[in-house]
Amino acid sequence: MNALRIVALLVAPLILSGCFSTPKEKTEYEKQIDAVSMPxxxxxxxxxxxxxKQIADRQQVEDFLQYAHRSMMGASDYEYTESLALLRRLRAMKCPGYGWFS
Structure with missing residues (x-):
């Protein structure tokens, strides 16, 4: 019973911090993708x-090259905003292979 209380005390701040975090502003690339009308x-x-899918595949290759280049240089602050925006769009359109249960 005490273990359950300890777990609840540890998990509660994580849940609350997620609820009150400020939303990130969309990048210009995300705005461009969102501007394309849904089919x-x-x-x-x-x-x-x-x-x-073709754009996402090219972006994944570019992300890999950026990651490899940055890891050799010792910098690891590269964000995958373009890839994430494309994956969100592919999931929203329910493309085969990109949904949660596709």
Missing amino acids: VTEAERLEQCRNF
Whole structure:
């Protein structure tokens, strides 16, 4: 019983800090992706999925190269904002292979 109370005391601040954190402002790249209208028909959705998958694949290669370059230089503060924005868009469109349960 005491272990349960200790766990609750440890987890409560984590939950509360997540609830009160300020939202991050979107980057210009995220705004550009959000500006693309969501597909209406199934054909448009498949076309956009294919296009965004190609962009996401290229971005992952670029991210890997940036990570390798920064790790050799000793700097590790690279953020993957472009990749995350693309993955969020692919999940929002329910593209095959990018959803939570696809």
